[in-house]
Amino acid sequence: MNNINASVSKWSVASRLFHWISAVLLLVTWIMILLYQNLDSNLYIGLHKAFGISLLCWMIARVINRVFTKAPPALPMPKWQLLMSKLSHFVLYALLIAMPLAGLLMSVYGGRPVDIFGLFQIPIFVTPDRGLARFYNDLHTDIIWPMIIAFTLLHIAAAFYHQLVKKDNLMARMK
Ligand code: HEM
Ligand code: HEM
Incomplete structure (x- = not known):
């Protein structure tokens, strides 16, 4: 029944690369903030921001790729599961774009340009505002981050439910 590997219809190579590199960038961005919180070094907050901005650029390219990619035909499953998968994938895309945007806005409203791996800086392109910096900080840490954790865990659990x-x-x- 399930030795149908040869005939499995896969996502395009580009979509698979976009998927797994996004996952790695998310993991690295998270590890950088953990290192920063534990070692309190400015090196790691800088790397957190630079990897976060890299993920933002990657996600923008990923959305463009997604628009032009034909998804493989859905596997047979109840309609509600199909709907939930589409909805949760959409939410994951939105969260992975909103998170670095909130981080970027938190930084520039806080009056800090964002250094990208020592290569160039994103300048302060807004008028700094403590209230807005705080707002985007709260959005980043208290709202979007818990949602990323919840939807990612749900996503991985769903993948293993299908597998096992x-x-x-x-x-x-997606392999
Ligand atoms: C162990 C980790 C992971 C596994 C096993 C996994 C597995 C998969 C699989 C099998 C699909 C395709 C579903 C289908 O064909 O209907 C998929 C799609 C997707 N995954 Fe993951 N994934 C993982 C991690 C992640 C992470 C960390 C994220 C981002 C937070 C993510 C975001 C997405 C998105 C947005 C899609 C939809 C793709 C699209 O419709 O363009 N995945 N994943
Ligand atoms: C998808 C990308 C990103 C993820 C997943 C992410 C995740 C996180 C997490 C989990 C925290 C710690 C929250 C806590 O205190 O518990 C954090 C803090 C922080 N992030 Fe991000 N971040 C991302 C992108 C960015 C970007 C692009 C910037 C700035 C350009 C940024 C700036 C910051 C700053 C300054 C803090 C420290 C806030 C504080 O200590 O009050 N982040 N981020």
């Missing part, structure tokens, strides 16, 4: 319980080889589409 339904055994429908869904994971192979």
Whole structure:
């Protein structure tokens, strides 16, 4: 039943690269903030911002790629599950764009330009405003981040449910 590997319809190579490199960038951005929180070094907050901005650029390219990519035909599953997967994928895209944007706005409203790996800086392109800096800080840490954790865990749990319980080889589409 499930030795259909050869005939599995996969996402395009570009979509698979976009998917896994986004996941790695998210992981690295998170590890950088953990290092910063534990070692209190400015090196790591700088790297957190630079990797976060890299993820933002990557996600913009990913959305463009997605618009022009034909998704592989959906596997047979109840309609509500299909709907939930589409909805949660959409939310993940939105969160991965909103998160670095909130970080960027927090920094520039706080009066700090953002250094990108020592290569160039994103200048302060707004009039600094403590209230708005605080607002985007709260959005970044208290609202969007918990949502990223929740939706990512749900996403990974769903992938393993397909792999281990339904055994429908869904994971192979993204491998
Ligand atoms: C998707 C990309 C990003 C993710 C997943 C992310 C995640 C996080 C997390 C988990 C924290 C710690 C929250 C806490 O205190 O518990 C944090 C803090 C922070 N992030 Fe990001 N971030 C991203 C992008 C950015 C960007 C692009 C910038 C700035 C250009 C930025 C600036 C900051 C700053 C300054 C803090 C420290 C806030 C504080 O200590 O009050 N982040 N981020
Ligand atoms: C162990 C980690 C992960 C596994 C096993 C996994 C697995 C998958 C699979 C199998 C699909 C395709 C679903 C389908 O064909 O219907 C998919 C799509 C997707 N994944 Fe993941 N994923 C992982 C991590 C992540 C992370 C960390 C994110 C971002 C937070 C993410 C975001 C997405 C998005 C947005 C899609 C939809 C793609 C599209 O419609 O363009 N994934 N994932």
